[in-house]
Amino acid sequence: MSLYAVRNLRVEIGDATVVEDVSFTVDAGDCVALVGASGSGKSQTCLAPFGLSPGIAAGSALFDGTELIDLDTAQLRAIRGRDTGFVFQHPLTALTPHLTIGAQLAEARQLGGAAPPRRDAMIAALERVGLDAPRERLDQFPHRLSGGQRQRALIAMAIAHTPKLLIADEPTSALDAELRVEIMALLDTLRREEGLALVLVSHDLAAVAQHADTIVLLRDGKAIEDGPAKTTLAAPVSTYGRDLVAATPLLSDPPPNLPETGAALLVATDIGVTFPKPGWRKGRVAAVSDASLSIREGEALALVGGSGSGKSTLARAIARLGPVDSGRVEWRGEPLPERKRMTPDHRRLIQPVFQDPAASLDPQWRVSDIIDEPMRHLRPDLAEWNRVGMVKQVLREVDLPPGFADRFPRELSGGQAQRVAIARALVAEPEMLLLDEATSALDILVAGRILDLLEKLQHERNLALLFITHDLAVAKRLCHRIAVMEAGHIVEEGPAERIIASPAHPVTQRLVAASKS
């Protein structure tokens, strides 16, 4: 008999059915992965049977011989505290800010019914999850820990009472590539050594293929396909499965067909950016130091690095959209003026697209006005009736129906909003796009389509791209060259194929290794 068996699970929130007829089983030491786009019911499937979501679960969820559906709250709480552990996506919000790590760890144990743990037992628990300097960490507050350290602390809390089942809802999505690998390895170790069963919610197909035993593909709350993880992902039967796999760029993909590059377009030399130290302390912290890069006409350069490595700060400094302390930027041999002196003619050259599509469109403006804004200021040659036509035309170019012009941003999905943001960047007819993690906040399928669109634009408009990403596989798909950043420095730069095949700098080597797994 399986440790945890879900059969014909159905979850309703209000009048809406968010999960329908989902079944899976997981044994001790095994890992089942629930994979699907956002809104596909992945999280509801794992949380609702344990009473952790507003959804009402029906069907059957048999945990260790106990039926969870319709179990009363007190018994559910007992099972949650004693036999199961939960790890959530955002390590920052999942820890209580005003309690020390030690206090939260002790609470997690006590809720499992154990006596308050001794200090050395807690230190051992933090050591178990590979947290460095566990002795000091016990007395620290969550804000002193980095994202990866917080996620380790959370896992330590989730397994503090030695549960039989661990439910991990996108445990690595908020972390960068290297940390993902480390956290997944830690979860593997726990499974192997303690016979922990793992239900993993993820949209990272590569990680799922490597770590999960079985996989359930979800779409609109229904299980589309399930089976052993490796074989299912290698040859999906359903169209949805095939789409998912096709939309995920892999390092092992064949080299893409990239457009020819022309003369030098942008040359940035010795860029330095510093920020004042936080609080009342004197002095400044360097965010970017002595970074130089260049881009040719029609060329795509990927700026890759972990979070906090200075990628965005450097790109904004170059595009004159952020502070800069030193260095020169030349555009076709002419120096680009500083931020406050940028004329419309200069502004037109580089247009940005940001990570969070919802935040990059003014919620009070209609799509037509949003797309019109750059034309109004940067294209004085266009008459108003001309601009109306341009809005329709550019919407078509990013594959949105012209009727979208009248919508407000809140009426758009994430992918649609990102298309509008790209349309806004295109109408001014720039020569270079600055894409700041433009696909990271989107679902696999949506991100795949946005990448297709960018590829199309690259060929049709001969656009240069400065593509900021933390995902080497995405970088490889679109970019001629890759520059790797670490702690504000560009540590390695070269043709994409060369960087991926034979990385020279240790940081690059780690990134490549992390992306391969």
Place this chain on the structure above:
Amino acid sequence: MRGRIPLLIVAIVALAALLLPPFLPWTHSAIDWEAVRAPLFSAGHLFGTDTVGRDLLARTLVGTRVTLAVALAAALVALVIGTIWGAIAGWVGGRTDEIMMRIVDGLYALPFMFVVILLMVVFGRNIVLVFIGIGAVEWLTMARVVRGQVIALKERPFVTAAEAAGTPPSRILTGHILPNVAGVALAYLLLTVPQVVMVESFLSFLGLGVQEPLTSLGILVKEGADDMDLQPHALLIPGGVLVLIIVCLTIAGERLRDRLSR
């Protein structure tokens, strides 16, 4: 619909205060020599009369009108000054922001009552002074709230995108920042009105606010309190209206604020 009940109650009270007085047989200052200290529900005086025979229904309605008018005007002044001050401080940032916000802190530190009383002593009793005194204090919170919003919005990608679109800074402020501050500013306007109602009533209760023969809820509460052993309703009716307005506006304002800051 249930969420609108507090605002609906305030609207009904305000409309009654605005429209009903001309239709009453008595004005707020007319004295009925026949019916001094008339009890509740007596003929011609639904709420009775006060110690000198003035109709309490008319006085309550006019008092509500005066209190609400002063409160709304002061809150609007606070909104305008606070929004402009806060928006400039937040938008310009740096040293300008520091100086502007230290001025706000300084004004906060002034003992407000003391200043109002000093103003009264120097310039004599005057409703305009009350008004200036209240307005000078209430815009401080608004300025802080708006500044915080502006600073948060300034970092949003759509503002950077507007800069990349060549939009001049002044147009970014008026076209992108202020419209997005409006919701929160409106919520604080709703929260400022009941505060000003309180302050005005307090000043009037002390005899520093609105002067006879004009009346306000604060004056009515004061008069009712003086006579409460004989005629408790003369205290309870204006007091009840005051509490109703403050509670309803506070609930409505907090609800709006919570909805916007989600």
